[in-house]
Structures are given as structure tokens and as C-alpha cells.
Amino acid sequence: MNKLLFTLFIAGFQLLAIPTLAQWTTIPLSLTGFSADWITERAATTVGSKALFAGGVSTYPGLSGPRAGGIVTIYDDATGQVTSDAGFIGRTQVGAGSVGNLAFFAGGRSGALIFLGSEARVDIYNSTTNQWSLAELSQPRSNMGVASAGSKILFAGGASYTIGYVPGPNPYLGVVPINYNTIDIYDVATNQWSVSQLPRVSGEYLAAVSVGNQIWFAQKGLIDSYDVNTGQWSAASIPLQSDNYSVTRAGNKILFAGLNYPAHSGSSKVAIYDVVTGQWSESNLSQARYKSVAISLGNKAFFAGNSMGSSSDIDVYDATTNQWSVINFPGLIRTNLAATPVNNKLVFVKDGPLEINIYAEAASNTAPSTTGLANQTITAGQSVQLELASAFSDAETPGSLTFTATGLPTGLSLTGSLISGSTSLTGVSNVTVKATDPGSLSVNAQFTLTVVPAPVMGSLQLLMPGYDCQTGAFRFNTTGGDGSPIEYYAVPGITGWTTNPNQFVDAETRTAADAQPITLKARQNGQEVMLVWDIRAVCPVSSAPFAITAVNTMSCQAITATERRLTFTPQYRGLTSEPFSFSVVNEMLPTSAAGPYHLRLYTDNPVITLKAQQGNAVASYSYNWLAACAKSVRAGAEGVNTGLVIKVLGNPVVSTSAEVEVSGVAGQVVHLNLVDTQGKLIHQHTIEQAGSVDRVSVPVGHAKGLLLLEVRTATQRQQVKLLMP
Known part of the structure; x- marks a missing residue:
């Protein structure tokens, strides 16, 4: 794009300093080299300290009808200068937004009179280099909803136009929109474009607003919410019906104002969503408005302009106090007012003879703060992404910090708030990150970035695991490999593929004399190795069969001279997890209870037969309980456990x-x-x-x-x- 820049003459104003009190500054513009003196429907956005206004509809004496405007006006709040650019392709109803250091003007209607042409062109302004570049939307269209969050900017919906019958009670021949649900997405971190689709809303006049890492697109009471981190959609609704919302965010409040729907008349109603509580409330503007501009400055939201007539009143909502007030614009405002915030000011361009109106509000700006950045260790040659934004905050302008970094090794760079890339240089770098707010106050955070050599690729090997014979706990043991994560596998029945090297051998396997060897596997980056582990060779166990080996006589209480109440617990060898039962022949039926067991026995039956079954194995034991009782009595008398x-x-x-x-x-x-x-x-x-x-x-x-x-x-x-x- 060939750009011819013209400095605009500012009559009677010196923009070297903004007054500390809230007030208006009006800058009449003499467009040297241009004949247009009336431009409406301009698109506006802010990048850095610059407010940009582009496109629109221009008229001037002698013109046979309206023409799509081809002028870009740039106000630089850092210098107070205003410049203009004549290389912009004339079009109106352009979608405007910014992300990082880039400002975008996308799509639009071109031509004259009824503007049937549609454009796919995207003009991109880089505020750092002061250069323009071009891109294209996936579909030519205008009147899109545009918003950004994180490193992404989205151009949603929109329409192209043709001649046809306008539906209604009395259809007539006129301009009819062809609506789209397409979304073009640009990621400044990757410099890549992608395309998605809106789930429910579509077409022209979509309201768009960013809410944390989400972007909301609203129309006719519906919200389609897109998460820029996950790429997932969710749905919500608005308790206010409109097909042309004016929306903005002030502090923790999202405000939607719009026309009465479906009557298409102005409305004073405002739906307010609190992002902290998740609750909706309703309020009212001082007057009914239609196609007003909604814009925020700090914790305040401003609603200005009205298609229903001329007014100099601007409604102001303070999200901190939940109170409304009215300020006066210098002169009458009609419809299609363009506005954008820059630093602690609002910059307006109204429809009419060209002038810039700047509203400055007294604000006590404080420097950003930081929680600090942790030291980082990365591997040479591997891709790195370090997000910085969460470590910094700013009370007055959250989300508006710009970042610079010094000390990064070659191959790593900072885009927005993301350090990314890869480096082959090993060693330690002292990195300083500077976060600057729109008022030029800043804070620094330092961290050390250690780049270690990439491991030499070697053959991955499995070694014998470390094993605890008593608990069955074991740990996979490997050597070699390339340093990347390793997955582990053990059969029979121990674990499927997992990154956890700590595992257990079940009780049956670790106690069985005939336990089969265990197959261990490990894999890393497509390389898989195997080891057969003979657990019995590591922890031998006796092959003695299941048996009752002894009986612990717990108590023996005399009921009569010939009757005793006996409490006892058998001792076993070769217990496994198989089903188990215990019984006393002629005295107690089989039970799965683990004991102790209680019997009433007579002294003329001094020996009883204990029987236990585990799986198919049966064990018997002849228990001379009467003799054991005599020993128990003696032990109790001697005070022995x-x-x-x-x-x-x-x-x-x-x-x-x-x-x-x-x-x-x-x-x-x-x-x-x-x-x-x-x-x-x-x-x-x-x-x-x-x-x-x-x-x-x-x-x-x-x-x-x-x-x-x-x-x-x-x-x-x-x-x-x-x-x-």
C-alpha cells in the first residue's frame, strides 16, 4: 500500500500536556490535499499511544452522492500530533480492532450511493515500525463484530449486500443483507490465520466484547462465547432483546444497551452483567438511544450518539459506585460517532465537519506491580513458550500493559506478553522484563534463564527394578535415552502404559511359590525395550502348602466344673487372597470370619479338630484345648501377655x-x-x-x-x- 502522510494543522491548541481536570479538547482539522470535509461511519481502534480512525462515508460540495471514505486519521497521544493517510481503499462499515502492536481494519462495503460492493481486504498497521501490511478475510463482508483476547483477534459474522425485496408487512425492493456466521482468527503469537464458525448468532451488527480469556458475540438475546485458550464455545443469554447492541466493559461489569426488539426503536434499557458474581441486573440510560457508541475508560462506561436525533448528552456509568451521570459533548452528536480510548483519554470523531474531540478525566495513575518471575531452565534446541502476563498487574488499566525484554539469548523473542522460540546457545542469561502501562509508568522483573545442552541420544535400556519383597513395591530402573519422558508397562495385570515408575506386585504373585516371571517394558520417542524379571529368583518363598500351624489360646473361662468358655485364634501358613473358611468339626459350622472364635466345651472332650479351607486346599489341626487352658491360667497367674x-x-x-x-x-x-x-x-x-x-x-x-x-x-x-x- 502506498502511503502519503499529511500533518494536520491544529488551530488554536497546543497538545503538549493534557490538563489534570476532566475537560474537552477540540482539534479542528484542515485536511491539506483532501477535498472531503464530512465523514461518517468511521471505524476506530487504539494501538499503543495511537488512536486510528479509518473508512466511512464521505461527502463534499459538488459530489453527486456519498462515496466510501479512503482516509486514515491517526492521533498520537504521546506527541499530540495528528496525521492522515490517503492510501486506504475507500470503504465503509469496516471492522476495527487491535492486538499486541497491530491495528486491523477489515472488510467493509465499497462503491457509492448504496454501497453494494464487499471487501475481504485487511489493512494492518504496526505501531512499532509505523508500517502497513495487507491480509484477506476468508469471505468479503462488512459490519462484523471484532474483539481480541490474549494473543488473538476475531472478526465474526458480518454480511454482504444485494438488491432484493426487504421482508416485512409491506415488502419493498431495496438493499438486502446476505448474513454470514464465519469467524476469521489471527494469532499474533504465531502470525497465523484460521477460520471458525459461530454456533448460533450470525450476520451484521454483532456486538463483541472480551471477558478474560473469552470473547462474547451477542445478538437478539443470545451470546456465543469463544475461549481463546481452548478454542471451545459456550452459550449464554442476555435479558435484553436487540439486534444492534452497544456493548463495553467497565471494571467487572459488562454493559449491553440497544434498540427495542423487534420494534426497531430506540431504548434506554441497559443489561449489566457482573463477571464476579455471574448475575445480571437492569438499569437505564438518561434517554432512549439507537446505534450509540459504547466505550470505557478505567471503571467507567460511556454511551454517546443516537440515530434518533441530535444530543450533546453522554451517559456515564461508574462500575465502582454503580451510579450514572451525564456529561456534555462539545456540540451536537448525531449517529455513527467513532470513538476509542487512548491512555487516560477518550478520542471521538463525530459525523460532520471533521474534528477530533478529546475527553480527559483526572486519574491518579499508579505504576504496574509484579509478583516476580521464577528462574527458568530450558533445553537447547527445544521450543519454549513463557507467558509473562500473569506475573504483572495494573490497577488503572488492567490488560493494557506492554512488555519489553532484554537479555534474551539469540533465538528467543518477546511478542506481546509471550517469550517464545528456541536457542542453541547454552549458558545462563539474566533477563529483565519491563511492563509499561498506557500512562508510561513501568515496573521491572528479573529472572535467570539457564539453557542446558540437549542430552546425547543413547540407547534406552531397562535394568532390574528395585523391589521390596515384604510390601511388593517396585520401581522401574532405566539407563540411557534422550531425556524425554518415559512410559512404563508391566504384565501380567500390574499396569498398562504409564509415566509413573513406582508400582506394586499383588500379594498373590509375591507370595506364590510358582509365580511366573513378570514382563517389564519401557518406551521413549518410539523406542521400546523389554526385560523379563524373575520375581522368585529375587524373593524366594517356601513351597509349603496351606496349613494350620498353631493356635493362640486367648481366654478360658470356667462356667461350671466341667464346662469352659474358650476364645482362640488359629495361626496359618501359606495364606493367599483365595476364598477362605474356618470350622470346628462337630462344634462350629464353616465361617469366613477371621476370628477370634468362641466355643463352649466340656472337659470330657479335651481335643477338638480345627478345619480351614483356602481355595481347594484343606488344612486340619488337632487342638488340645484343655491343656492349653491350663497353660493360659498359669501364664495369667504369672502376669505374662x-x-x-x-x-x-x-x-x-x-x-x-x-x-x-x-x-x-x-x-x-x-x-x-x-x-x-x-x-x-x-x-x-x-x-x-x-x-x-x-x-x-x-x-x-x-x-x-x-x-x-x-x-x-x-x-x-x-x-x-x-x-x-
Whole structure:
């Protein structure tokens, strides 16, 4: 685009300093070299310290009819200068917005009189280089909704136009829109364009506003919300119907004003959304408005202009106090007012003889603040993305900070608030990031960036794992590789592919004498290696069969001279997780309870037969209980502990915890470990000094099936099964 810049003469004003009190400054423009003196429907946006106004409809004496305007006006608040550019292709109803250091003017209607032409052209202004470039929309169209968030700017909806019958009670031949639901998306971080579609709303006059990392597009009571981070859509609604909203954000409030729908008449109603509470409220402007401009400055929202007539009143909403006020514009405002904020000012261009009107409001600007930046370590040659925005904030102009960085190694650069790229230079760099607010106040944050060499590619190997024979815990052990994440796999039945190297061997496998070797695998960047691990060679176990090895006589109470109440617990060898039952021949039916067991026996039957079954294995034991009772009495008389006794009060366990009594180990330290059938530890508890009987509540949560409770002292160990139906 060939650009001819003209300095505009500013009559009677010196823009070297803005007064500290809120006031208006009017700049009459003498467009040397141009004959147009009346431009309406201009598009406006801000980038850096510059307010840009482009396109529109121009008329001047002798012109046979309106023409699409081809002038760009740039007001630089840093210098007070106004320049104009004649290289802009004439068009009206242009979509305008900015992201980073770029300003965009997209699409529009071209031609004359009824403006049937549609443009796909996008004029892009770089405020850093003061250069223009071009791009194209995926479809020629105008009257789009435009907003930006993060590193992305979206051009949504819009329409092209043709001659046809306008629908209604009395159709007539006129200009008819062809509506689109297309969205063109530009990402300044990647310099890439992409295309999406609106889910519900479409066509011309879409209202657009950014809300955090989301952009809302509103029409006729509907909101389509786009998340710039995830690319996902969500839906909401507005309690105010309009097909031409004026929308802006002030502080934590989003304000929607619009015409009465479907009557197409002006309205004073305003729907206000609080982004903190998620609640809607309703308020009113001082007058009914239609096609007003909505713009914000700090925590205040401004509504100006009206297609229903001329007025100098501007409605002002303070989001902090929730109060409305009215200020007066210097002169009458009609429709199609163009406005954009720059620093702590609002810059207006109205329809009529060209002039710029600047509203400055007294504001106590404070410097941005920072929470600091953490030191970073990256690998040479690998892609890096470091987002800085979350570490900085600004009370007056949140989201308007600009960032610069010094000390970055070659290959890394800062775009917007994102440091990205890759570097081959190893070493330590001291990086300083400067965040500057629109009022030129700034804050610095420093961090060290360490670039380590990329690991030399080697062959990944699996080594023998580290293994605990008692708990079944093991850890994958590898050597070599390229330093990238490794995935692990173990069969039979231990784990599928996972990045967690810490795993468990189930209780059955680690205790079975005939346990088969375990296959271990590891993979990294497409390379897969395998190791066969013989667990029995690492932790041999006895092949002795399941058996009852002893009986712990817990108590023997005399009922009569010939009758005793006996409490006892069998001791086993070769317990597994298979189904288990216990019985006493002719005295007690089979039960899955873990004991202790209680019997009333007569002294003429001194020996009973205990029977236990585990899976298909059956064990028997002849128990001379009467002799054991005599020993128990002697031990009690001598004050000796009767031995570790575990009693589960309710098994199966039907609640979220198991109540367990521990006795027979008074004065000793007792450890309780609850594990599942794969040996995974679920809960631990220690009794530092046991009493005669201790009751412990062992949490089991909502587990189903079988859990194993191991109770041990320095010299004794027992394991009981907890059944969860």
C-alpha cells in the first residue's frame, strides 16, 4: 500500500500536556490535499499511544452522492500530533480492532450511493515500525463484530449486500443483507490465520466484547462465547432483546444497551452483567438511544450518539459506585460517532465537519506491580513458550500493559506478553522484563534463564527394578535415552502404559511359590525395550502348602466344673487372597470370619479338630484345648501377655471404617498396615504403647472385595482379611 502522510494543522491548541481536570479538547482539522470535509461511519481502534480512525462515508460540495471514505486519521497521544493517510481503499462499515502492536481494519462495503460492493481486504498497521501490511478475510463482508483476547483477534459474522425485496408487512425492493456466521482468527503469537464458525448468532451488527480469556458475540438475546485458550464455545443469554447492541466493559461489569426488539426503536434499557458474581441486573440510560457508541475508560462506561436525533448528552456509568451521570459533548452528536480510548483519554470523531474531540478525566495513575518471575531452565534446541502476563498487574488499566525484554539469548523473542522460540546457545542469561502501562509508568522483573545442552541420544535400556519383597513395591530402573519422558508397562495385570515408575506386585504373585516371571517394558520417542524379571529368583518363598500351624489360646473361662468358655485364634501358613473358611468339626459350622472364635466345651472332650479351607486346599489341626487352658491360667497367674490377638468387630465391613480390637500385647509398640490384594498401602496406624485392649478405627472408604490388615509387634505378626460386600 502506498502511503502519503499529511500533518494536520491544529488551530488554536497546543497538545503538549493534557490538563489534570476532566475537560474537552477540540482539534479542528484542515485536511491539506483532501477535498472531503464530512465523514461518517468511521471505524476506530487504539494501538499503543495511537488512536486510528479509518473508512466511512464521505461527502463534499459538488459530489453527486456519498462515496466510501479512503482516509486514515491517526492521533498520537504521546506527541499530540495528528496525521492522515490517503492510501486506504475507500470503504465503509469496516471492522476495527487491535492486538499486541497491530491495528486491523477489515472488510467493509465499497462503491457509492448504496454501497453494494464487499471487501475481504485487511489493512494492518504496526505501531512499532509505523508500517502497513495487507491480509484477506476468508469471505468479503462488512459490519462484523471484532474483539481480541490474549494473543488473538476475531472478526465474526458480518454480511454482504444485494438488491432484493426487504421482508416485512409491506415488502419493498431495496438493499438486502446476505448474513454470514464465519469467524476469521489471527494469532499474533504465531502470525497465523484460521477460520471458525459461530454456533448460533450470525450476520451484521454483532456486538463483541472480551471477558478474560473469552470473547462474547451477542445478538437478539443470545451470546456465543469463544475461549481463546481452548478454542471451545459456550452459550449464554442476555435479558435484553436487540439486534444492534452497544456493548463495553467497565471494571467487572459488562454493559449491553440497544434498540427495542423487534420494534426497531430506540431504548434506554441497559443489561449489566457482573463477571464476579455471574448475575445480571437492569438499569437505564438518561434517554432512549439507537446505534450509540459504547466505550470505557478505567471503571467507567460511556454511551454517546443516537440515530434518533441530535444530543450533546453522554451517559456515564461508574462500575465502582454503580451510579450514572451525564456529561456534555462539545456540540451536537448525531449517529455513527467513532470513538476509542487512548491512555487516560477518550478520542471521538463525530459525523460532520471533521474534528477530533478529546475527553480527559483526572486519574491518579499508579505504576504496574509484579509478583516476580521464577528462574527458568530450558533445553537447547527445544521450543519454549513463557507467558509473562500473569506475573504483572495494573490497577488503572488492567490488560493494557506492554512488555519489553532484554537479555534474551539469540533465538528467543518477546511478542506481546509471550517469550517464545528456541536457542542453541547454552549458558545462563539474566533477563529483565519491563511492563509499561498506557500512562508510561513501568515496573521491572528479573529472572535467570539457564539453557542446558540437549542430552546425547543413547540407547534406552531397562535394568532390574528395585523391589521390596515384604510390601511388593517396585520401581522401574532405566539407563540411557534422550531425556524425554518415559512410559512404563508391566504384565501380567500390574499396569498398562504409564509415566509413573513406582508400582506394586499383588500379594498373590509375591507370595506364590510358582509365580511366573513378570514382563517389564519401557518406551521413549518410539523406542521400546523389554526385560523379563524373575520375581522368585529375587524373593524366594517356601513351597509349603496351606496349613494350620498353631493356635493362640486367648481366654478360658470356667462356667461350671466341667464346662469352659474358650476364645482362640488359629495361626496359618501359606495364606493367599483365595476364598477362605474356618470350622470346628462337630462344634462350629464353616465361617469366613477371621476370628477370634468362641466355643463352649466340656472337659470330657479335651481335643477338638480345627478345619480351614483356602481355595481347594484343606488344612486340619488337632487342638488340645484343655491343656492349653491350663497353660493360659498359669501364664495369667504369672502376669505374662497371652500373645497378639486381633478382633474385627463386624466382618464383612459394611461401613467406611472397620472397628478392630488389639489385645495381648500390653506395653508394646503395635503397627497396623492396611493393603489391597495387590499390596498397595491404603492406611497406616501405630499404637505407641498398647494397653490391655486397644480399639482402632481403620478407614476403608468405599472399597469393594477384599483388603488385608497386617498387625505386628517387634516379635509377633498377624494378618486378617476384611471383606467389603
